[in-house]
Amino acid sequence: MIEHFFCYNDKFYPADTPVINPGNRSLRYGDGLFETMKMIDGNIINKDFHFERLFSGLSILLFDIRKNFNAEFLEEKVKAIAAKNKHSDTARIRLMVFRASGGIFDPENHLPNYIIETWKLDEMRLNENGLVVDIFPGARKSCDDFSNLKSNNYLPYVMAGLFAKKNKLNDCIVLNMHERICDSAIANVFIIEGNNIYTPPLAEGCVGGVMRRWMLEKFNLKKYKVVEKNLSVNVLMKADEFFLTNSIYYLRWVKSLREKNYGNTKTKEIYDHILQTI
Numbered sequence: 001m002i003e004h005f006f007c008y009n010d011k012f013y014p015a016d017t018p019v020i021n022p023g024n025r026s027l028r029y030g031d032g033l034f035e036t037m038k039m040i041d042g043n044i045i046n047k048d049f050h051f052e053r054l055f056s057g058l059s060i061l062l063f064d065i066r067k068n069f070n071a072e073f074l075e076e077k078v079k080a081i082a083a084k085n086k087h088s089d090t091a092r093i094r095l096m097v098f099r100a101s102g103g104i105f106d107p108e109n110h111l112p113n114y115i116i117e118t119w120k121l122d123e124m125r126l127n128e129n130g131l132v133v134d135i136f137p138g139a140r141k142s143c144d145d146f147s148n149l150k151s152n153n154y155l156p157y158v159m160a161g162l163f164a165k166k167n168k169l170n171d172c173i174v175l176n177m178h179e180r181i182c183d184s185a186i187a188n189v190f191i192i193e194g195n196n197i198y199t200p201p202l203a204e205g206c207v208g209g210v211m212r213r214w215m216l217e218k219f220n221l222k223k224y225k226v227v228e229k230n231l232s233v234n235v236l237m238k239a240d241e242f243f244l245t246n247s248i249y250y251l252r253w254v255k256s257l258r259e260k261n262y263g264n265t266k267t268k269e270i271y272d273h274i275l276q277t278i
Contacts, residue, residue: 007081007116019115023101030153031107032098033057038121038247039082039091045278046247047075049210057149058097064110074114082118090121092248098152121248126271130255130264131170131244133184135233136160141174141182147205160185171244173236173257176205181231187244187252188212190226191236192266198235201228211245214278221273224266243267250274 004015013019025031035054038045051071058065074095082088094117102108139156141147160172164185173189176182181189183206190199199215200206215226236242242254242262251271253264 026098032152034096037093042088087118092119136172141176141205143205148208157185187246191239192241197226198229
């Protein structure tokens, strides 16, 4: 059996090694951020977007970033632990950055600590069976300075995921404080109407997803136009097609939301284009 390792503050440890103490601020308060990244053939997909998001978030959260704690340093550590775990060909990477110990008012310091984990990924294809989703009733996402961050304080999404599993759903849609579409438990939301592709703007409180940004900035299939737009539940229920994006699977199509069924003809075309250009 191959031993599995993770990286904690520059050192490698076997996967079952305890490294976090009870006073850790990420454990206590969710004080930190994380990135979920995909590696293919030793390269991090959309790495610039990932590290830009991470360091922008750390600035918002008032971390003190030492000079050598930068994107190049973290990329080197990601590649090293992926190689040690023999995951460099295809891997899911989770990079978590957090403050160490202390109470709400008095952290020990504001320096970033980090943990990197890797898992082997199987070959990804567009899901043949469309997702079955519903609206999560238990929370409404706020629209504030922290809403777009991929925060370690992930409770609304954790509970949306548990609700989905309990109700035999594949995912759940999270609404914002205005009762409009925000995102899903693990992805950003896109709908298709004609040749227009719509996704909620960041002002609606959704996580600033890397694939969401790629769709807005890099997607260039000329017949389609990708636009930010506020989406109500009624608009979602009337869409022609409906898909979700994240950095691991890129895109998955949604088959049904309650009594509404969606096709996937255009979604397949979009997915094929992503594979050819990303």
